[in-house]
Amino acid sequence: MLAVMISSHALLSQNKTIALKDIWASRTFSSENVYGMNPLSDGKSYAILDDDALNMYNFSSGELVKSIVSFDELVPEGETKPIQIYSYTMSDDEQKMLIPTENEAIYRHSSKSFYYIFDLSSRKLKSLSTNGKQQLATFSPDGKKIAFARDNNLYIKDLDLEKEIQITTDGKWNEIINGTTDWVYEEEFSFTQAFFWSPDSKKLAFIRFDESKVKEFQMTIFEDLYPENYSYKYPKAGENNSIVEVIVYNLDTQSQKKMDIGNETDIYIPRIQWTRSSNLLSIQRLNRHQNHFEILLANVENGETKLLYEEKSPYYVDITDDLYFLPDGKSFLISSEQDGYNHIYHYDLAGKKIAQLTSGKWDVTKIYGYNPKEKLVYYQSAAVSPLERNIYFVDLKGKITPLVETSGHNNVLFSTDYSYFINTNSTINTPNYITVHNKEGKTLRNLKDNKALKDKMLAYEAPLFEFFSLSDSAIVLPDGQPVALNAWKLLPPNFDPAKKYPVLIYIYGGPGSQTVNNSWGGANHLWFQHLAQKGIIVISVDNRGTGARGSVFKKMTYKELGKYETEDLITTAKYLSRLSYVDSSRIGVFGWSYGGYMSSLAITKGAEQFKAAIAVAPVTNWRYYDNIYTERYMQLPSENADGYDLNSPINHVDKLVGNYLLVHGSGDDNVHYQNSMEMINALVKANKQFELMIYPNRNHGIYGGNTRLHLYEKMDAFLENHLLDNPDK
Numbered sequence: 001m002l003a004v005m006i007s008s009h010a011l012l013s014q015n016k017t018i019a020l021k022d023i024w025a026s027r028t029f030s031s032e033n034v035y036g037m038n039p040l041s042d043g044k045s046y047a048i049l050d051d052d053a054l055n056m057y058n059f060s061s062g063e064l065v066k067s068i069v070s071f072d073e074l075v076p077e078g079e080t081k082p083i084q085i086y087s088y089t090m091s092d093d094e095q096k097m098l099i100p101t102e103n104e105a106i107y108r109h110s111s112k113s114f115y116y117i118f119d120l121s122s123r124k125l126k127s128l129s130t131n132g133k134q135q136l137a138t139f140s141p142d143g144k145k146i147a148f149a150r151d152n153n154l155y156i157k158d159l160d161l162e163k164e165i166q167i168t169t170d171g172k173w174n175e176i177i178n179g180t181t182d183w184v185y186e187e188e189f190s191f192t193q194a195f196f197w198s199p200d201s202k203k204l205a206f207i208r209f210d211e212s213k214v215k216e217f218q219m220t221i222f223e224d225l226y227p228e229n230y231s232y233k234y235p236k237a238g239e240n241n242s243i244v245e246v247i248v249y250n251l252d253t254q255s256q257k258k259m260d261i262g263n264e265t266d267i268y269i270p271r272i273q274w275t276r277s278s279n280l281l282s283i284q285r286l287n288r289h290q291n292h293f294e295i296l297l298a299n300v301e302n303g304e305t306k307l308l309y310e311e312k313s314p315y316y317v318d319i320t321d322d323l324y325f326l327p328d329g330k331s332f333l334i335s336s337e338q339d340g341y342n343h344i345y346h347y348d349l350a351g352k353k354i355a356q357l358t359s360g361k362w363d364v365t366k367i368y369g370y371n372p373k374e375k376l377v378y379y380q381s382a383a384v385s386p387l388e389r390n391i392y393f394v395d396l397k398g399k400i401t402p403l404v405e406t407s408g409h410n411n412v413l414f415s416t417d418y419s420y421f422i423n424t425n426s427t428i429n430t431p432n433y434i435t436v437h438n439k440e441g442k443t444l445r446n447l448k449d450n451k452a453l454k455d456k457m458l459a460y461e462a463p464l465f466e467f468f469s470l471s472d473s474a475i476v477l478p479d480g481q482p483v484a485l486n487a488w489k490l491l492p493p494n495f496d497p498a499k500k501y502p503v504l505i506y507i508y509g510g511p512g513s514q515t516v517n518n519s520w521g522g523a524n525h526l527w528f529q530h531l532a533q534k535g536i537i538v539i540s541v542d543n544r545g546t547g548a549r550g551s552v553f554k555k556m557t558y559k560e561l562g563k564y565e566t567e568d569l570i571t572t573a574k575y576l577s578r579l580s581y582v583d584s585s586r587i588g589v590f591g592w593s594y595g596g597y598m599s600s601l602a603i604t605k606g607a608e609q610f611k612a613a614i615a616v617a618p619v620t621n622w623r624y625y626d627n628i629y630t631e632r633y634m635q636l637p638s639e640n641a642d643g644y645d646l647n648s649p650i651n652h653v654d655k656l657v658g659n660y661l662l663v664h665g666s667g668d669d670n671v672h673y674q675n676s677m678e679m680i681n682a683l684v685k686a687n688k689q690f691e692l693m694i695y696p697n698r699n700h701g702i703y704g705g706n707t708r709l710h711l712y713e714k715m716d717a718f719l720e721n722h723l724l725d726n727p728d729k
Contacts, residue, residue: 016459016460016461017460017461017530017533018460018462018526018529018530018533019530020527020530020709020712020713020716021709022526023523023526023527023530023712024523024708024709024712025706025709028456029453029456029457029523029526030453031431031432031450031453031520031522032432032434032448032449032450032452032453033432033434033448034048034422034434034447034448035048035049036048036049036054036086036087036088037049037413037422038088038089038090039413039414039415039416040056040094040416041092041093041094041416042416043415043416043417043418043419043420044058044059044060044415044419044420045057045058045059045065046059046415046422047068047090049085049086049088052070052071052072053067053068053069053070053071054067054068054069054071054085054088054097055067055068056068059415059419059420059436059444060420060436060438060444062436062444062445062447068120069097069118069120071085073118073123073125074099074116074118074125075125076116076125076127077125077126083099083101083116083125084101085099085101086100086103087099087100088100089138089139090139091139091143092139092141092142092143093142093143094120095119095120095121095143096117096118096119096120096139096143096159097117097118097120098115098116098117098128098137098138098139098146099115099116099117099118100113100114100115100137101113101114101115101116102114102133104133107183107186107187107669108186108187108670108700109186109187109190109191109192110135110180110181110186110192111135112133112134112135112150113133113134113135114127114128114133114134115127115128115129115134115137115146115148116128117146117159128146128148128157129148129150129155129157129164131150131164132150132151133150134148134149134150134155135148135149135150135180135192136148136149136179136180136192136193136195138193138195138197139197140197140201141197141199141200141201142201143159144158144159144160144201145157145158145159145201145251146159147179147195147197147204149178149179149180149195151171151173152171152172152173152176152177152178152180153166153167153168153169153170153171153178153179154166154167154168154171154178154179154195154204154206154249155167156204156251167204167249167254167256168208174211174212174216174231174232174233175210175211175212176208176209176210176211176212177208177209177211177242178195178206178208178209179193179194179195179206179207179208180192180193180194180195181194181207181209182209182211182214182233182242183232183233183234183626183669184234184235184241184242184626184627184628185209185242185268185270185628187626187628187629187670188626188628188629188632189268189270189271189319189628191270191271194206194207194209194272195207196272196273196274197274198274198278198300199274199276199277199278200278201251202250202251202252202278203248203249203250203251203278203300204248204249204251205246205247205248205249205272205274205281205300206246206247206248206249207244207245207246207247207269207272208244208245208246208247209242209243209244210242210243210244210245211233211242213240213243214233214234214235214239214240214241214242215233215234215235215236215239215240216231216232216233216234217231217232217233217234217672218230218231219231219666219667219669219672219673220666221667221697222666222696222697223697232669234626234669234672235626235627235628236623236624236625236626236627236630237622237623237624237625237626237627237630237631237634237636237637237644238623238627238631238636238637238638239627241266241268241288241627241628243265244261244267244268244269245258245259245261246258246259246261246269246272246281246283246298247259248281248298248300248303257300257301257302257303258303259281259283259296259298259300259303259305260298260303260304260305261283261285261296261305262285264287266288267285267286267287267288268285268286268287268288268290268628269283269284269285269286270284270286270319271283271284271319271321271323272284273323273325274325275297275325275329275332275349276325276326276327276328276329277329278300279299279300279301280297280298280299280300281297281298281300282295282296282297282298282308282323282325283295283296283297283298283305284296284319284323286317286319288631288636289316289631289635290316290317290628290631290632291312291313291314291315291316291317292310292311292312292313292317293310293311293312293313293317293319294307294308294309294310294311295307295308295309295310295323296308297349307351308347308349308351309334309347309351310351311336311338313337315551315555315558316555316558316632316633317337318337318512320335322334322335322344322364322366322367324367324369324370324377326370326372327370327372328372329349330348330349331346331347331348331349331354332346332347332349333345333346333347333357333367333370333377334347335364335367337550337551339356339359340550340551340552341359341360341361341362341363341550341551342363342364342365342551343356343357343358343359343360343363343364344356344357344358344364344367344377344379344394345357346396354396355396355397355398356398357377357394357396357398358379358381358394358398358400359398360383361550362381362382362383362384362548362550363381363382363386363547363548363549363550364379364380364381365379365380365381365382365389365548366379366380367379368380368391368412368414369414369418371393371417371418373417373418374395374418375395375396376393376394376395376418377393377394377395377396378391378392378393378403378412378414378418379391379392379393379394380392380410380411380412382548384405385518386486386514386517386542386547386548386549387467387486387516387517387518388407388408388409388517388518389408389409389410389411389517389519390402390404390405390406390410391403391404391405391410391412391423402441403421403441404423404425404437404441406423406425407427407518408425408426408427408428408430408518408519409425409426409427409517409518409519409520410423410424410425411423411424412424418439419438419439420436420437420438420439420444421436421437421439422434422435422436422437422447423435423437426519426520427518427519427520428465428467428488428517428518428519428520428521428525429464429465430450430454430520431450431453431454431520432448432450432520433446433448433449433450434446434447434448434449435447461493461533462526462529462533463490463491463492463493463529463532463533464490465488465489465490465525466488466489466490466491467486467487467488467516467518468487468488468489469484469485469486469487470484470485470486470487470541470571470572470575471484471485472571472574472575474567474571475544475568475571477544477552477553477556478552478556483544483553485541485542485543485544485568485572486516486541486542487516487539487540487541487542487572488516488539488540489537489538489539490528490529490531490532490537490538490539491532491537492532492533492534492535492536492537493532493533495581496581497580497581498581499581500581500582500583501535501536501537501581501582501583502535502536502537502583502586502587502588502723502724503536503537503538503539503576503582503583503586503587503588503723504528504531504536504537504538504539504587504588504589504590504719504723505538505539505540505541505569505572505573505576505587505588505589505590505602506524506528506538506539506540506589506590506591506595507540507541507543507565507569507589507590507591507595507598507599507602508591508592508593508594508595508598509542509543509545509546509565509569509591509594509595509598510545510546510593510594510595511545511546511547511554511555511557511561511633512546512547512554513542513546513547513594514542514546514547514548515540515542515546516540516541516542517548527712530716531716531719534720534724535724536719536723536724537581537582539572539576541568541569541572543564543565543568543569544556544557544564544565544568545557545561545564545565557633558633559633559634559635559640559643560643560646560647561622561633561634561643561647562597562598562601562647562648563646563647565598565601566598566601566602566605566606566647569589569598569601569602569606570602570605570606570609573587573602573606573609573610574609577609585611586611586722586723587609587610587611588610588611588612588613588614588719588722588723589602589603589610589612589613589614590613590614590616590715591614591615591616591618592616592617593616593617593618593619593670593671593700594619595616595618596614596615596616596617596618596619596663596671597615597618597619597620597649599613599614599615599618600613600615600618600620600649600660600662600679601647601649601652603615603656603658603660604649604652604653604655604656605647605649605652605655607655607656607657607658610658611658611659611722611723612658612659612660612661612718612719612722612723613658613659613660613661614661614663614715614718614719615660615661615662615663616663616664616702616711617663617664617665617668617670617671617700617702618649618662618664618671618675618676618679619671619675620648620649620650620675620676620678620679621644621645621648621649621650621651621675621678622634622637622644622648623637623644623648624672624674624675624678625671625675649679650678650679650682651682653679653682653683653685653686653688654686654688656683656686656688656690658722659690659691659718659721659722660683660688660690660691661690661691661692661693661714661715661718662676662679662680662690662691662692662693663692663693663694663695663702663711663714663715664676664693664694664695665694665695665696665697665698665699665700665701665702666694666695666696666697666698667696667697667698667699668698668699668700669699669700670699670700671700673694676692676694680692691718693711693714695707695711
């Protein structure tokens with residue numbers, strides 16, 4: 001079969017190669033996906049956004065059950081054109097829909113919109129509020145009210161009375177936030193909604209942020225004759241954080257009650273979540289060092305709390321959403337790395353461990369949920385390999401049963417009663433294959449097979465990714481035991497082992513991350529295939545500190561970010577240099593964000609091994625980055641000055657001898673433009689030449705308009721000049 005595929009590839013390719021415009025300016029290689037899918041309460045059907053309607057389909061047969069709403073119906077009163085619908089949420093009784101329109105991005109995850117409510121019984125469309133855009137509009141469980149945030153305050157819309165109630169009044173830009181998160185919580189704890197309805201719809205729990213003592217960061221927006229300054233609160237390493245409070249608003253009494261989260265204010269509250277009781281709220285509390293994690297159980301009537309769960313680590317505790325309170329109201333599930341790998345545990349509401357449900361030298365990577373009828377926990381894990389993701393279920397006695405073991409990366413969406421699921425599978429060489437299954441895992445039908453994209457890829461001379469392991473005596477765990485690194489490679493078409501090829505190493509390398517996994521990589525992978533077609537071997541390696549290999553492998557970089565990762569990059573370059581078909585004088589490295597930090601270290605600390613480096617939006621000194629991320633891995637600068645300074649590329653610019661391209665967006669709210677400005681200062685002081693590209697007003701993703709194409713053409717030209725040139729020139 002492999003030989004046939006290669007033969008067909010060669011037959012169809014006819015020297016057709018991937019162009020940058022195919023990747024970044026057209027939809028030549030876009031893949032099919034399923035959008036706006038929402039399993040419905042009957043457990044037998046799901047809703048999906050089609051071209052002209054929100055339709056209901058049967059899970060088993062795939063037949064259209066009915067049209068829930070035609071988009072032509074979504075015409076606001078007094079208007080002639082329907083609103084555009086890209087996403088929606090439904091009330092629990094599925095009688096109403098919330099539709100956000102005119103979405104306006106704030107930061108990476110946050111946005112504000114004009115929301116509309118569509119009543120499926122009356123077929124009427126109404127505006128949620130006429131007093132300005134809203135954030136995070138959410139139905140109450142009974143469907144009679146909607147809570148939302150606006151201008152740092154919280155509101156409730158009573159749908160029966162058609163009345164808007166403001167429940168907080170002290171919200172103020174850059175000072176007080178109610179019900180949404182500050183910048184650093186959004187970025188590093190990965191959530192923006194900080195208000196939640198109680199199960200009985202009578203209470204609203206929310207987090208209040210006082211960021212008045214957090215220092216502001218200013219960015220210049222280059223648009224008009226006189227550029228504007230944009231200021232927002234950004235706590236850098238070692239600096240003040242927001243002071244947080246947890247408050248419960250009672251709709252019946254129209255009163256607020258503050259929950260007791262302790263006297264220490266220099267803490268984090270990364271999650272709050274209702275239990276199955278409307279009188280009990282769980283509050284996750286984390287100390288500043290992020291190595292002491294607690295779950296408090298709050299009585300919302302009097303605000304008193306008690307300790308439910310506690311975990312300590314000599315390194316840090318990662319925050320996840322893997323917390324499930326079971327329907328019996330007596331116990332909960334949680335994932336934890338307490339035995340060295342991430343596994344599922346079952347505890348009662350007294351805090352006593354009932355059982356560890358999964359175990360082994362592999363990580364659970366996601367809990368999907370709990371089926372109360374069959375008492376099964378569904379989860380994703382890397383049990384087969386760190387490169388793979390498969391789906392399993394485990395009962396409350398610890399019996400594990402595989403559900404999906406298809407090679408590659410699998411991610412599932414279950415029906416509400418777990419009778420059916422939709423699986424999205426891909427491998428590093430094949431795009432998404434989306435299928436419907438019954439609860440036993442039997443495939444019922446295909447939703448999307450991306451056959452058109454697969455056929456299109458066969459028409460191009462696109463090389464295939466190959467996995468390999470990299471071993472070296474220098475790569476060891478803290479106990480001195482050797483460990484192999486996972487890697488992939490792309491060889492140029494018509495590869496000739498008798499020739500000498502340049503190499504580009506793609507790196508990210510941050511804690512818990514992976515670039516080496518058996519899943520479709522999209523646009524970046526297409527660019528790597530484009531480079532291979534030009535004659536560059538492309539390599540990626542998951543260094544020590546990356547994910548899905550247990551806590552020792554991941555957390556050994558603690559307090560020394562950059563040290564082991566750079567050592568592994570240098571070891572990789574030395575390994576490549578020993579290969580007969582690699583030109584050791586033409587090895588380059590490319591990375592973005594943490595990867596830009598790594599490529600900057602490679603071209604400085606590893607100057608002898610690397611001829612060229614591209615650093616996009618790099619951190620250049622951890623003192624400039626936000627405190628939640630940085631201190632999790634490095635502690636405070638006052639406690640670990642050497643850790644911050646010894647592996648800052650700014651402090652190693654004197655070693656630079658190769659070619660360095662530095663790229664940044666001036667509107668980067670995440671890794672500030674300051675990082676590149678300080679790197680430039682250091683390079684100039686050391687009299688080191690380099691190349692620079694700044695994209696005005698672009699954020700950390702550096703996109704918009706023609707930006708991505710321009711950026712990749714710039715990087716392409718840099719690599720052509722410095723890796724594809726004559727090494728003796």
